[in-house]
Amino acid sequence: MTLSVLLDWTIQTVIAFVATIAFSIIFHSPKNQYIFAGFTGAFGWLIYIVHMHFWSDAVFASFFAALGLTYMSRIFSFARKAPVTIFLISGIFPIVPGAGIYYTGYHIFMNENAQALSVGMETIKIAIAIALGIGIVVSLPRFFFTLRKAEKKGRTS
Amino acid sequence: MTDEQSHTESAAGLSFKMGEALLKNGAEIFRVQETMERVARAYGIEEYDVYVLSNAIFANAVENGERVETKLKYIPGSTIHFARVAGINQLSREIAHGNVGITEAYARLREITEIPYTHPLTLVAACGIGSACFSYLFGGSVWDAAAAFLCGTVLQLFLNQIDRRTASKFITNLASSAVVALCAVLLFSLGLGGSLDKIIIGSIIRLVPGVALTTSIRDFLNGDYLSGTIRMIDAFLIGGCIAIGVGAVVMIYFSITGGVPQL
Numbered sequence: 001m002t003l004s005v006l007l008d009w010t011i012q013t014v015i016a017f018v019a020t021i022a023f024s025i026i027f028h029s030p031k032n033q034y035i036f037a038g039f040t041g042a043f044g045w046l047i048y049i050v051h052m053h054f055w056s057d058a059v060f061a062s063f064f065a066a067l068g069l070t071y072m073s074r075i076f077s078f079a080r081k082a083p084v085t086i087f088l089i090s091g092i093f094p095i096v097p098g099a100g101i102y103y104t105g106y107h108i109f110m111n112e113n114a115q116a117l118s119v120g121m122e123t124i125k126i127a128i129a130i131a132l133g134i135g136i137v138v139s140l141p142r143f144f145f146t147l148r149k150a151e152k153k154g155r156t157s
Numbered sequence: 158m159t160d161e162q163s164h165t166e167s168a169a170g171l172s173f174k175m176g177e178a179l180l181k182n183g184a185e186i187f188r189v190q191e192t193m194e195r196v197a198r199a200y201g202i203e204e205y206d207v208y209v210l211s212n213a214i215f216a217n218a219v220e221n222g223e224r225v226e227t228k229l230k231y232i233p234g235s236t237i238h239f240a241r242v243a244g245i246n247q248l249s250r251e252i253a254h255g256n257v258g259i260t261e262a263y264a265r266l267r268e269i270t271e272i273p274y275t276h277p278l279t280l281v282a283a284c285g286i287g288s289a290c291f292s293y294l295f296g297g298s299v300w301d302a303a304a305a306f307l308c309g310t311v312l313q314l315f316l317n318q319i320d321r322r323t324a325s326k327f328i329t330n331l332a333s334s335a336v337v338a339l340c341a342v343l344l345f346s347l348g349l350g351g352s353l354d355k356i357i358i359g360s361i362i363r364l365v366p367g368v369a370l371t372t373s374i375r376d377f378l379n380g381d382y383l384s385g386t387i388r389m390i391d392a393f394l395i396g397g398c399i400a401i402g403v404g405a406v407v408m409i410y411f412s413i414t415g416g417v418p419q420l
Contacts, residue, residue, distance in 0.1 A: 012293075012294060015290045015293055015294055016290070016294060018286065018290050019286075019287050019290030019291055019294065022283040022284070022286045022287030022290065023283075023287055024239075025275060025279065025280070025283035026275075026280060026283050026284060026287065026363070027183075027237045027238070027239050027368075028237065028238040028239055028240050028241075028272075028274060028275050029239040029240060029243075030239065030240045030243050030244075031240075033239075033243070045294065081247070081250075082243045082246070082247075083184070083188065083239075083242055083243055083246050085183075085184065085185065085188075085239065085242065085371075085372075085375075086239045086242070086243060088371060089237075089239075089367065089368050089371050089372075092367055092370075092371050093291075093362060093365075093367050094291070094294060096362070096365050096366075096367040096370065097365075098291070098295075098358055098361055098362045098365040099295055099358045101361070101365060101396045101399055101400050102354065102357055102358050102361060102399075102400070102403055103354075104400050105399065105400025105401060105402075105403050105404035106354070106400075106403070106404055106407060108400065108404060109404035109405060109407065109408040110408065110411075123396075127370060127392075130370070130374075131370075131374040131377075134371065134374050134375070134378075135374060135377075135378050138375065138378055139378065
């Protein structure tokens with residue numbers, strides 16, 4: 001059982017990696033950053049599915065995934081000397097609540113208002129959780145992300 | 158072209174052009190503002206005031222106690238192009254270190270803003286692959302992923318067509334999510350894929366407002382509340398459009414077939 005779960009996680013992480021790179025291409029990222037954006041997205045998704053496996057709570061899973069992948073994109077941003085946005089936006093796509101948007105619309109049109117409301121609220125909560133996750137990591141001072149001493153001026157963020 | 162000639166040697170003009178290019182290609186407000194100020198400082202403009210909104214830049218430069226340049230520019234809807242953002246970021250850092258002359262900086266900026274867009278067919282392939290991957294990640298089978306791949310390619314072909322005619326954002330999102338749903342419904346009724354919702358969820362990810370949401374959050378965190386609000390509203394409206402476009406098609410499909418909606 002555990003082995004099949006691990007295998008499933010591995011496959012999903014690899015697929016998230018590919019998916020994130022596909023989105024880097026769509027957003028015209030620099031070619032030499034594709035792989036790093038891919039790692040960011042895969043890492044975020046891994047956190048998400050592991051959390052979902054043990055607690056199955058999409059809001060917290062999204063929060064921790066956002067924390068992890070924002071941390072990763074800031075590290076890459078310093079290491080690769082590129083804006084965080086490149087890694088962050090491509091990497092965030094796996095956890096953006098696309099399914100929530102779809103089900104909300106679906107229930108509204110099927111006239112199932114109670115379900116529409118509950119799925120809609122869940123979607124908004126996930127969006128807020130992602131926002132908080134990004135917010136916390138982005139506000140950390142830069143020495144969390146680079147081993148060198150802070151340079152004299154010119155923040156990258 | 159004449160506009161470009163007249164500012165060839167002006168640092169304020171350079172700074173403004175860099176900010177404009179950043180905003181056009183999807184950078185967040187904070188980065189635009191900081192880059193503009195950094196460049197102005199590097200070229201010795203004493204007083205330089207910039208105010209950036211999500212769709213406009215206002216700048217005023219004072220040199221030797223004399224107002225040299227005031228510029229306002231409205232910059233409508235942007236297309237994301239991260240290679241340009243990264244290029245300008247790199248250029249501005251080199252300018253801050255003081256190794257780039259103004260004329261050279263202008264030349265390099267022009268080079269950066271002419272980095273071409275990815276070939277449309279590459280985009281189609283990327284969108285197809287991305288849709289297939291997401292369909293699988295959200296619990297679809299391999300066949301669902303195959304259907305999502307086709308829907309993704311159709312979606313990007315549609316988007317490629319629509320971009321040329323600069324349609325409104327609402328119509329674009331409504332229409333393209335309806336196209337995705339239509340394509341998914343068609344493939345599903347032909348027998349490709351096991352669950353309609355997994356196919357659709359995978360293929361609408363391309364439209365989902367992930368960029369607007371993320372950029373809006375970053376604007377809020379940097380204290381640019383106005384731009385953050387504008388982009389947040391943008392994200393919600395796009396999300397709403399997708400929900401309506403997809404929902405309408407799926408509802409019509411179910412009412413035609415009379416099938417029980419199974420989720």
